[in-house]
Amino acid sequence: MARTTVPYSALLPNADLADPAGTATNAGVGNGHTIAKAVPELTVLRVVAGATGGNVTIKAGANPPAIAAGQGDLVVAVANSATRWLGPFESGRFLQSDGTLLVDIATGFVAGTITAFRIPRNT
Template identity: 45%
Template sequence: MPRTALTPAALSGADVADPSGTTIDSTLVTNGIVINTADPSRTVLRVTNSAGSAKKVTARAGGKDGPAWMRSQGDTDVSVAASGTRWIGPFSEARYLQHGGKLNIDFESGFTGTITAFKLARSL
């Protein structure tokens, strides 16, 4: 199954609305998400967990585009506490950028909650 595309909300330094996020359901857990045309060094994720226990979010290591020593560090798992919120990122482009400028995120089985991607302004 193809990953579900997630579009980041821009953080410009001005008055910014707080988006509610995308619901993490069984489809998102099965397929994962992709942020197309990602700029990992300016991307931050807000992940909330409504499951009854801590669950993991995984940022997938990139393809052949990054240097071998960065790719060899592998994926990154971040635990989100039950009823908790975690801010994850920004990400290293050399380590996480996939072919075609994509950033791939996966969820542990049973994860429920929301995810919101934010793109940081170049300067605030």
């Protein structure tokens, strides 16, 4: 199955941002999410679990450009009805060769959301 695209919600310097709803989680083998034109060092993810939690996996990148991809995936357990903040990340470990960041959601992760925030580089 195809991955679901998660758009960036840009944090704004010297301003505010209404809380975005997020993208519904796409759980299961072969599914997951992609963040296009990712800048891992400026990316923070908010993952909200529904009634059932599970593991969220940030996939190791491709070498090149991710020369530290051998460190493997980052796996974070998200409890039932919990919110976890993940990142920022290292390009050298997580950036894919097509410039994306890949996030997998465990099978059984029900009714959750994922939001990608982009941190402004300067004001």
